[in-house]
Amino acid sequence: MQELTHYIGGEHVKGTSGRFADVMNPATGEVQAKVPLASADELDRAVQIAAEAQPAWAAVNPQRRARVLMKFVDLLNRDMDKLAEALSREHGKTLPDAAGDVQRGLEVVEYCIGAPQLLKGEYTDSAGPGIDMYSMRQALGVTAGITPFNFPAMIPMWMFAPAIACGNAFILKPSERDPSVPLMLAELMEEAGLPKGILQVVNGDKEAVDAILYHDVIQSIGFVGSTPIAEYIYGTGCAQGKRVQCFGGAKNHMIVMPDADMDQAADALIGAGYGAAGERCMAISVAVPVGDETADRLIEKLVPRIEKLKVGPYTAGADVDYGPVVTAAAKENILRLVQSGVDQGAELVVDGRDFNLQGYENGFFVGAHLFDKVTPDMDIYKKEIFGPVLSTVRAGSYEEALKLAMDHEYGNGTAIFTRDGDTARDFASRVNVGMVGVNVPIPVPLAYHTFGGWKKSVFGDLNQHGPDAFKFYTRTKTVTSRWPSGLKEGGEFHFKPMD
Numbered sequence: 001m002q003e004l005t006h007y008i009g010g011e012h013v014k015g016t017s018g019r020f021a022d023v024m025n026p027a028t029g030e031v032q033a034k035v036p037l038a039s040a041d042e043l044d045r046a047v048q049i050a051a052e053a054q055p056a057w058a059a060v061n062p063q064r065r066a067r068v069l070m071k072f073v074d075l076l077n078r079d080m081d082k083l084a085e086a087l088s089r090e091h092g093k094t095l096p097d098a099a100g101d102v103q104r105g106l107e108v109v110e111y112c113i114g115a116p117q118l119l120k121g122e123y124t125d126s127a128g129p130g131i132d133m134y135s136m137r138q139a140l141g142v143t144a145g146i147t148p149f150n151f152p153a154m155i156p157m158w159m160f161a162p163a164i165a166c167g168n169a170f171i172l173k174p175s176e177r178d179p180s181v182p183l184m185l186a187e188l189m190e191e192a193g194l195p196k197g198i199l200q201v202v203n204g205d206k207e208a209v210d211a212i213l214y215h216d217v218i219q220s221i222g223f224v225g226s227t228p229i230a231e232y233i234y235g236t237g238c239a240q241g242k243r244v245q246c247f248g249g250a251k252n253h254m255i256v257m258p259d260a261d262m263d264q265a266a267d268a269l270i271g272a273g274y275g276a277a278g279e280r281c282m283a284i285s286v287a288v289p290v291g292d293e294t295a296d297r298l299i300e301k302l303v304p305r306i307e308k309l310k311v312g313p314y315t316a317g318a319d320v321d322y323g324p325v326v327t328a329a330a331k332e333n334i335l336r337l338v339q340s341g342v343d344q345g346a347e348l349v350v351d352g353r354d355f356n357l358q359g360y361e362n363g364f365f366v367g368a369h370l371f372d373k374v375t376p377d378m379d380i381y382k383k384e385i386f387g388p389v390l391s392t393v394r395a396g397s398y399e400e401a402l403k404l405a406m407d408h409e410y411g412n413g414t415a416i417f418t419r420d421g422d423t424a425r426d427f428a429s430r431v432n433v434g435m436v437g438v439n440v441p442i443p444v445p446l447a448y449h450t451f452g453g454w455k456k457s458v459f460g461d462l463n464q465h466g467p468d469a470f471k472f473y474t475r476t477k478t479v480t481s482r483w484p485s486g487l488k489e490g491g492e493f494h495f496k497p498m499d
């Protein structure tokens with residue numbers, strides 16, 4: 001049995017707490033490794049090392065810091081297959097999807113290579129007689145991030161690349177379900193030239209998270225995961241005076257208007273609803289066809305496509321559409337919610353409950369499900385299922401469809417499929433959701449824009465990556481300076497406007 005480590009001070013360090021979590025192979029249901037769960041003391045050791053290393057890193061000029069990221073991009077490309085394989089083995093997603101996970105992180109690293117430009121401050125010449133005013137963005141110090149299981153490469157990179165480009169040290173507490181890729185990323189950053197102690201990985205669970213929340217030296221916390229934990233981390237971290245940004249769960253609606261290209265809409269729903277077994281925060285989990293005729297046409301197109309989906313382990317080849325879900329508990333939760341949908345009166349048009357994959361009976365595979373005639377009072381509508389389950393809610397009109405998306409407590413992503421520009425524009429303008437797709441089912445913004453939902457999908461103000469990340473990972477300092485000849489004439493006691 002492989003025993004994983006922490007990555008502290010540039011070395012793989014064995015856990016000393018005596019507590020471990022099982023890292024599963026979701027395809028076989030076997031335990032493949034044990035990951036140590038850090039104590040507050042182990043976290044503290046990483047923080048001390050980070051605090052010692054960070055000032056020298058912040059003093060390295062931004063262009064040289066960016067060069068480390070340039071080299072890191074090369075190394076990610078060199079090791080892409082290795083990273084994707086390790087990711088699939090612990091997460092279960094297909095190899096092309098795992099490579100996509102690395103790639104969408106890599107793109108944020110590329111963006112952060114622009115740090116010298118992004119960190120430039122502002123300057124006002126002659127703000128007053130002989131007075132200049134300038135602001136600069138300075139690193140926070142020691143920062144930390146807590147990441148979810150579903151993007152074990154992308155989300156850590158979304159956090160540590162901008163944090164480190166800005167001159168901070170970063171401590172990553174990855175998901176205990178798939179910690180190997182985060183450890184590999186930390187090694188690659190050092191191979192790229194990052195000084196020891198600037199990026200460390202401390203594995204753990206709530207104990208390590210609480211140690212982060214209450215550690216005096218840690219200045220900021222980034223979190224991505226489920227909404228209840230996001231709410232806890234935001235509340236506790238802010239109460240400790242830290243800068244915190246938390247991104248939570250989702251229930252993304254896709255509105256299908258009667259004039260939509262129905263084949264295009266159905267294809268989009270298949271990818272966005274069932275890709276990665278529905279374990280994406282930007283997955284579409286609710287289809288909202290407008291009008292019964294649209295609904296009937298859509299369902300008719302969806303059913304054969306769903307029945308053709310190939311579910312299997314990542315090792316089974318390129319034609320596998322999606323893999324297992326992450327744990328036995330996740331599978332149980334999904335099937336329990338499916339049962340609740342049936343019990344509460346939704347129509348289960350495609351029933352994947354009996355799905356069994358020969359040779360992988362102990363794996364956490366879940367068949368694809370499609371519900372029709374779901375109503376907003378049902379649990380399958382209210383809760384994030386995070387599995388291959390698509391719910392259809394029939395809306396009588398565009399306004400009714402819009403209201404559904406707006407009234408849901410989550411507001412991460414949404415999409416509209418239509419040929420009518422006016423409807424699309426109205427939707428994009430009025431919907432209270434952070435990321436909107438027009439004939440695009442998963443509207444994940446690229447690295448140079450920012451990523452973030454609204455409502456219960458987010459706690460905090462600034463988004464992830466793009467220019468917001470450089471704001472989140474720096475503090476502004478504004479200097480007012482005067483070099484007059486007459487300063488010796490005496491002090492000023494009145495708070496004066498600049499004339």
Ligand code: NAD
Pocket residue numbers: 146147148149150151173174175176204205206209210224225226227229230247248249250280281384386412453457
């Ligand atoms: P999770 O909330 O269970 O875990 C996320 C992190 O929090 C992990 O590192 C975990 O160790 C830690 N954690 C878990 N329980 C904790 C507790 N009680 N106290 C302190 N820390 C705790 O989420 P997950 O299952 O890993 O990920 C799936 C969730 O993440 C879904 O809800 C999904 O929508 C969400 N997600 C959101 C985004 C986004 O950008 N909005 C992106 C990806 C995933």
